[in-house]
Amino acid sequence: RRKFYQDVSITQGEGGVYEINLDRRKLKTPGGKLFTVPNEALAVAVATEWDLQKDTLKFYTMHLTTLCNTALDNPTQRNKEQLITAALKFLETDTICYRVEEPQRLVELQRNEWDPVLDWIEKRYNVEIGSSSSLLGPNIPQETKDTFRQHLASYNFWALTGLEFVIAQLKSVVLSFGLIDRHLTVEKAVLLSRLEEEYQIQHWGSVEWAHDYDMFELSARTAAGTLFVHLSSESSTIKRKLLQD
16 A cells, blocks of 8 residues: 555544544544554654655554554454463463474573573562473463463553564463563574574575565564563653654
């Protein structure tokens, strides 16, 4: 779709929410709702996505806008509890809990790279997770699931929307928590989520451009989701002049 606007601005609407304006026209969601976000920081970030678009709108690059639309329209009609349950389902198939038995180099790579993150999260949340080379994966205690459920319940609906998105990208609750808690960088979390693929590529080679594109896309989606979680939890305001800088 061709770009149909020149100027992007934000205004504060009723109830303290923020709106995005494209040439003075209020942005709306795909479902027809007025596009509103809970704070100025997120509004500035979304407006920046629209401002950076060139002659053709590339919606697939506008991850923050897409996440806002999801939170506003809630197309699957889920409540907060259902979002938490969906996120926790990834714990049962968490990427870093499933280990290979061979080749030995990959066994050691998984142990050296994944075990420190597992150790960190077990200490950070006082839980037991473990790992397994069985197809069934580790038997995660109910107490661990209850602890994580309680932790996720402390997030608001918008932040949970972003967190579930990040978990789905990395296919890992453990790596996502490490990312949100600022224990891991986006680059490190993405690399750890693709450890086996990266090993295979080093061993067998790859189509270079395709590999780079996959890594870039995954990193972009993961970074946007992480930023969305933090901005959705943000209550402070940012001066509007940041939009012009």
